[in-house]
Amino acid sequence: MKCSWFVTLGAMAALHAARSSAGPVEKVVDLLKDLKAQIEADGEKEQLMYDKYACWCEKTSDRKAQAITKAQDDLRDLGQLILKLKGKVATLMAELAELA
Numbered sequence: 510m511k512c513s514w515f516v517t518l519g520a521m522a523a524l525h526a527a528r529s530s531a532g533p534v535e536k537v538v539d540l541l542k543d544l545k546a547q548i549e550a551d552g553e554k555e556q557l558m559y560d561k562y563a564c565w566c567e568k569t570s571d572r573k574a575q576a577i578t579k580a581q582d583d584l585r586d587l588g589q590l591i592l593k594l595k596g597k598v599a600t601l602m603a604e605l606a607e608l609a
Contacts, residue, residue, distance in 0.1 A: 531539070
């Protein structure tokens with residue numbers, strides 16, 4: 510990123526040098542104005558990227574929270590089913606023992 514700043518600054522300096530024979534102070538002022546505009550444009554781009562990332566994070570967090578809640582419910586249901594089936598197995602084993 511820093512390298513692109515130097516390239517941009519160099520390009521702006523070359524452009525300004527080729528423009529007109531303005532004084533050195535005016536050239537510096539023009540370069541600073543261009544640099545300010547470039548920084549503001551980069552800031553807007555970075556804000557858009559951050560907003561997209563924040564949205565993705567929020568959606569992903571919500572999706573993961575829902576998946577965790579569903580998995581906890583499934584664990585509870587499966588635990589109850591296991592206990593129910595253990596009881597049924599014990600009952601059937603007792604009936605089998607009576608028949609034997």
